[in-house]
Ligand SMILES: Nc1nc2c(c(=O)[nH]1)N[C@H]1C(S)=C(S)[C@@H](COP(=O)(O)OP(=O)(O)OC[C@H]3O[C@@H](n4cnc5c(N)ncnc54)[C@H](O)[C@@H]3O)O[C@H]1N2
């Protein structure tokens with residue numbers, strides 16, 4: 247039976263539409279990094295919470311400095327010191343000043359800060375040789391955030407800066423999406439473990455460890471079911487077992503049309519609905535995604551480059567969507583092609599590549615041997631060039647789309 251290929255964009259959309267959102271849970275701030283927010287971060291008070299000094303120096307009443315110049319300096323008497331965290335209780339009177347440190351709350355009646363470097367020390371204070379305007383060198387209450395303001399929307403990824411905000415407002419715990427649980431099964435009678443010596447006809451399983459690392463990069467937990475030889479009954483049983491323990495099951499290998507490609511038959515046996523089994527992309531054209539209840543089964547290709555690309559294109563956005571992330575796609579940029587790419591292109595081609603910033607802009611070059619079965623180019627690459635179908639050859643200097651890998655922050659839509 248001939249499979250009907252569908253466009254990449256349509257395939258991604260099918261997967262996204264089939265995602266069921268996971269529940270939420272409260273986590274401590276120390277465990278919040280990398281999670282998806284399920285509540286907005288709202289400013290619970292103004293930031294800064296009080297007017298404070300932006301510099302180490304002196305707090306004065308600006309009016310007292312009026313008329314000060316190089317030729318006619320004005321003297322101030324220092325009545326006390328306010329370090330950050332302390333409070334100067336007494337209000338300033340004429341020509342009085344507090345010595346004050348960066349971050350300290352302004353004392354009553356003070357309305358300007360004089361930097362230490364702009365003063366000449368005297369016996370009981372200092373002199374000024376210029377006048378200061380009201381509000382000079384003050385960091386104002388609420389200038390950074392106003393009480394009640396929504397600072398970060400629900401559905402955003404918590405990065406280190408977000409953690410700083412959580413701490414600022416006293417979010418000791420925060421509501422986040424639960425982490426979906428993923429199972430990984432590498433199928434193939436030819437597969438050996440990483441410690442095994444090579445034997446004729448056999449290769450080491452690289453997809454399994456690679457997928458674990460792709461999940462680690464997203465901080466998603468997984469059950470690894472190791473390797474399974476091409477045996478229909480045993481594989482079916484293992485897929486069912488994996489399904490019972492997880493939200494998503496990723497298999498690698500066995501999705502094409504070979505005699506031992508059992509995944510299509512396994513989906514039938516377990517009653518999963520296949521969303522698509524052929525995509526207009528290279529590598530990864532045989533990527534198959536199926537749904538059973540609220541669970542997703544990703545049948546990624548056994549070919550390493552195809553497996554890698556299938557995960558980044560379909561599994562990653564699906565996992566983020568399940569967690570309610572509103573920017574589930576890795577960022578896409580434009581870059582200049584650094585070398586010719588001449589392969590014919592009947593489908594959208596995803597080329598493992600290396601981007602680098604040169605003096606004349608962002609450049610990208612294919613990362614070497616780039617067939618579907620390549621492992622060297624996924625090892626070398628840090629991005630994926632997207633070449634739309636149709637064009638026969640791409641020349642040095644042409645502008646191409648690039649998907650950046652390993653990015654913490656994503657975008658809300660892709661137009662592949
Ligand atoms: N007659 C056709 N043959 C093939 C077609 C087709 O349309 N018609 N599609 C080709 C394409 S495209 C791809 S991609 C592969 C997909 O193969 P499968 O997903 O069925 O994967 P396998 O047959 O199990 O293995 C393919 C290849 O990958 C190696 N492999 C498998 N697992 C691993 C692993 N865990 N780590 C490293 N390498 C792995 C395996 O040894 C094979 O060399 O099918 C084409 N054929």
Ligand code: MOO
Nearest residue numbers: 530531532552618
């Ligand atoms: O699925 Mo295959 O990777 O198009 O080569």
Ligand SMILES: [Mg+2]
Nearest residue numbers: 500502504507
């Ligand atoms: Mg096969």
